[in-house]
Amino acid sequence: MCGFTLESVDLSMLSCNLNHMSTPFVTETQVLTGVPVVAGVAYAPVIRPGARPSVPPTEAAEIEEAARPAEVTRMKAAAAAVAERLRDRAGHATGVASEVLATTAALAQDRAWLGDAEKRITAGTPAEQAVGGAIAKIADALAKAGDLMAERVTDLRDVRDRVLAQLAGLPEPGVPVPDVPSVLCAEDLAPADTAGLDPALVVALATTLGGPTSHTAIIARQLGIPCVVAVEGLDAVAAGVPVMVDGSLGTVTVSPDAGEAQRAVARAREDAERIALWTGPGATVDGHRVAVLANVQDGAAARSASQTPAEGVGLFRTELCFLNRDTEPSVREQAEIYAEVLTAFEGRKVVIRTLDAGSDKPLKFAGHPDEANPALGVRGVRISFGNPGLLTRQLESIASAAQATGSDPWVMAPMIATPDEAKNFAAEARSFGLTPGVMIEIPAAALLANHILEHVDFLSIGTNDLAQYTMAADRMSAELATLTDPWQPGVLALVELAARAGAAVGKPVGVCGEAAADPLLACVLVGMGVTSLSAAATAVPGVGAALAEVTLDRCRAAAAAVVQTASAADARSAALAVLGAKTG
Structure with a gap:
């Protein structure tokens, strides 16, 4: 397959x-x-992960008052050591790996749980119990909040285990x-x-x-x-x-x-050997062109992706230079980071997504409010509503990087919900000489794609969030994983609607969510009218090779069959029946 x-x-x-x-x-x-x-x-x-240190019981002998300052120092030193190791690993990693390690390092020194643990120690609780109790309190609150915040529960417990191991002098768990x-x-x-x-x-x-x-x-x-x-x-x-x-x-x-x-x-x-022979460019066997692009997050990931048959970058996530910072990066600093990616794909298409923070990726300097439901709150482009200079400076940085490298990048805003939001973003992007587009992640945006396209030059469908919001299901929930499957017919109906809107006015509509990494689904998306597919660099050859074995008519027939189904399983079966096992 x-x-x-x-x-x-x-x-x-x-x-x-x-x-x-x-x-x-x-x-x-x-x-x-x-x-x-x-x-x-x-x-x-x-193989299974090694045993993690046991969480100490909440009841413990009270430590003497004179020893409490030293106990606070011991606890903070353990957290700092864990954070330093994670930052070091982040520095030697690239792309998603670098981001998640950096995020976990920041969590190891998060003021919320550290402050609570310090209060507990000051009241006489030993460091181990204080760490366990403080993190349990926050983890319980996040679990009750649900949605994307619940994902942080696993991260927090991982940090807890690493700090407890450090306090006990044990090897780092993992x-x-x-x-x-x-x-x-x-x-x-x-x-x-x-x-x-x-x-x-x-x-x-x-x-x-x-x-x-x-x-x-x-x-x-x-x-x-x-x-x-x-x-x-x-x-x-x-x-x-x-x-x-x-x-x-x-x-x-x-x-x-x-x-x-x-x-x-x-x-x-x-099959792997056959896929490895594919060198691009992306097209069906009868010559219908489909750009096959890579998702990247930094210069190192872009340089690695440039060694694959990827024709460009369909999603450059810019969050990495903003996260885990106390202050906003300068225009010059941002421009240098963006230039690395533009240089790696010199002369090729690069689509830059403006800052997509908030929810599970808070910014320390943006003044995020406490929200009952962060995934439905101030995230993505909505951050710029309260911090207008943040978007302006990022667009200025992108324009500066484009000028320095002689590139012509496209820019797109995440979490656009209305045509007016698209209009405002497009106007500001064009004021810097940039080609504007928007992400289709909210069902309302898909339903009004024809009106949004009156203002922007392209659309890019983020199927991860589109599935979450369409199905009202936390995309990190195992219990709801079948609902957030990108093969859900309800999600694909919205994808087709947006793709048709683009075809009607001759404007490109890409997919940059994880759905684009599935070779079988990629063929279906092309049949719906999607003009480009952007996925993890390792998935690029598989997607390209799948397209090279089917005709556009078969892709369209598969798409027509899929939208008539009522479940994700039936949608997969319908696609396989039309396209055959070779594209599975």
Whole structure:
């Protein structure tokens, strides 16, 4: 199936390792189902994250008053050490991995939990209990808030465990480095765990929790390894048990027949070799052009993506230079960062998304209010409503970078809800000589795409948030992962509506959400009228190779079949029936 990846695994060696492991195997083959995230097939023994330090009971002997200042210092030093290690790892990583590590480092020194922990210690509570209690209090509040804020619960607990380990002088918790290629299975994975994985040793991911747009899923796409999330029954699979992960079907087969598993992996290898031969440009087999682009977040990621067949950048996330800062970066500093990406793709298309912060990505200097429902609050372009200079200075920075590099970047605003918002953004972008567009992430924007296109030159559909807002389902929730599946017919109906609006006036409409990384769905999107697809750089060859094997008429027939379905599963089946297994 197009999009399959295969890590460098010696199958004969792997079979030998599986047959001689001391861990008891599940004797009967079981097929567990979840939500498919990254296509591919992998067959290997299970590894699980190492044991984390136990959270101390809330009751503890009160420390003497004279010892309390030193105890506060010890607690703060432990948090600082954890943050420093995470920042160091962020500095050696790129793209999504760098961002999530930097975000977790900032969380390790967040004033909210540190202040609460300090108060507890000052009242006589030992550091370990103070850390556990302070983080539990905030985590409970975030869990009750729901939506994107609930994702921070996993992050906070990861920070707690790392700080507790530091206080106890124990090794930092996390994912063990396996001796042989292995499948990492867990209830959930913190960003700091997934960000440092070696795809040569961790050949697939499977989690009990998480959704198709969780950190685990996004980093799995960046690594190019098969991934299935929200897998029911996965917790019962012990370390050492051989499993086969099929990231296209969304299955984890426990104790599969070794011969069948090896044949499935071999077929995946053949597909991977075929995909590797694709060098672009993006087009269907009958010559209909579709730009296949990459999503990037910084200069390093852009330089890496430029080594793939990606024809340009369809989504440059600019948040990285704003997050975890006490003050806004200067115009000059921003311009230097943007210029790195423009230089990496010199002479090619680069679409820059203006600052998409707020909600789960707060800015320290933007004066965010406390919100009962942050995902429906002040985020994306809405931040500029209360901080107008923030957007103006960013556009000035982009224009400066464009002039310095001789580039002509496009710019787009996130979280546009009305034609008036699009009109105002377009006017300001054009005042700096930039080509304006907007993100379609809110159902209202999709429904009014024809009116929005009266003001802007292009649209880019962010399917991650569009699915969340269309289905009224937290995209990070494992319980609701089937609702936020981009194959949901309700979501695809809005995508088709926006694409048709663009075709009617001859303006491009791209998709830059994770849906664009699915080779089968990519063909459907093209059939709906989408003109460009932007995905993680590792997904670019698979998407391009899939398009190169189908005609535009077959894509259109698949799209017509999909919009007649009533469930995500039926939509996938309808697309496969028209396009065939080669594009799955």
